[in-house]
Amino acid sequence: MSNNHDQQYTDVLTDIELPLENRRVGKVRVSYELPNGQRLFVTTDRLSAFDQIMATVPMKGQVLNQLAKWWFDNTRDIVANHALSMPDPNVLIAIAAQPLPVEVIVRGYITGVTSTSLWKRYEDGARDIYGYAFPDGLKKNQQLPAAIVTPTTKAEMGQHDEALTCDQVVDQGLVEPELWAEVQRVALALFARGQQVAQRAGLILADTKYEFGLDSQGKLLLIDEMHTPDSSRFWDAESFPERFANGLEPISMDKEIIRRALADAGYKGDGPPPQLxxxxxxxxxxxxxxxYEVLTGQKFVPGERPITERIKRNLQGVMGL
Known part of the structure; x- marks a missing residue:
């Protein structure tokens, strides 16, 4: 293995400090305020599962940032989004939006191992889940008759998201009724587009998470990320029918491999996670x-190392750092 290849797997981006205002740290992204109503987002290599940060995954931040930007560019006909420019493989400059206080999950299959997942609740005996009535006799990873919107609260770091029904989003005053209707319509349209692109790439988009916000004029924007292996479940389509028929888990192209490994080790999201x-x-x-490669049709080219030095170099021209 060459030194360059070694560095790709050993030089990971855990955090970054930039001389900018209003630093915010999320599970995966670090963001800063820019002038003119903009924010700068740095996507790190951190991986979260069960609402906790678990470790770092080499090149993950670059994949997420570049793939999200690709999706943002290819779905503007459905809804406006916050993305403006990508001055570095790990950096996005975006419109500073006011986030809506719900996460919008769209599901096309009944699956999952976490407490808010459809399958976990169904397996535990629930049949009224997220306000939808599910029949007996469903199998894990079975396709639903139609995609459904299943919102959750947006938990603070280290806290667990809580399931909501679509009615509760309005009844609890989280989102205005007309805006919530638009969010649901847009989310289902985005999911349908995602499924089409995934199908062409030989993948199944089983479910995904969207986040929305409002710009300074009150216009709806898609924010955060979109159809990435962090926010979505992607399965290999060719092997899926046989594996499903035999009760085997799909071959996943996302962080489900981590979720399953943690679940297999008996981890349920409380306390320190086991070493993998x-x-x-x-x-x-x-x-x-x-x-990234099969969805975009583009070869993935790892950014120059060291990552932190490269980011600071690429941002000099953007903000005079």
Whole structure:
């Protein structure tokens, strides 16, 4: 293995400090305020599962940032989004939006291992989930008759998201009725587009998470990320029918490999997570880069190392750092 290849897998971006105002740290992204109603987002290599940061995955931040930008550019006909420019493989400059206080999950299949997932609740005996009535006899990873919107609260770091029904979003005053109707319509249209693109790439988009916000004029914007292996479940389409028929888990191109490894180790999201073998993290990295390539049709080219130095160099011209 060459030194350059070694560095790709050993130089990971955990955090970054920039001389900018109003620093905010999320599970995966660090953001700063820019002039003119803009924010700068740096996507790190951190991976969160069960609402906790677990570790870093090589090249993950670059994959997420570049893939989200690709999707943003290719869905503007459905809804406006916050993306403005990408001055570095890990950096997005975006419109500073006021986020809506709900996460909008669209599901096309009944699956998942976390507490807010459809399958976990169904397996535990629930049949009225997120305000939808589910029949007996469903199997894990089965396709639903139609995609459904299942909102959750937006939890603080380390807290768990809580399930909501679409009615509760309005009844609790989280989102105005007309705006919530538009959000649902847009989310389902985005999901349909995502499924079309995934199908062409030999993948199934099983479910995904969207976040929305309002710009300074009150216009709806898609924010955060879109159809990435962090926010979505992507399965290999060719092997899916046989694996489903035999009760096997789909081959996933997302962070489900981490979720399953943690769940198999008995972890349910409370307390420190168990140590996972390094091979699990490297395999996750390869699946992320593979998902980028098949979805976009573009070869993934790792950015120059060291990452932090490259980011600061690329941002000098943008903001006079």
């Amino acid at each position: 073998d390094e091979s699990v993290w490297l395999e996750t990295s390869k699946r992320y880069t593979s998902a």
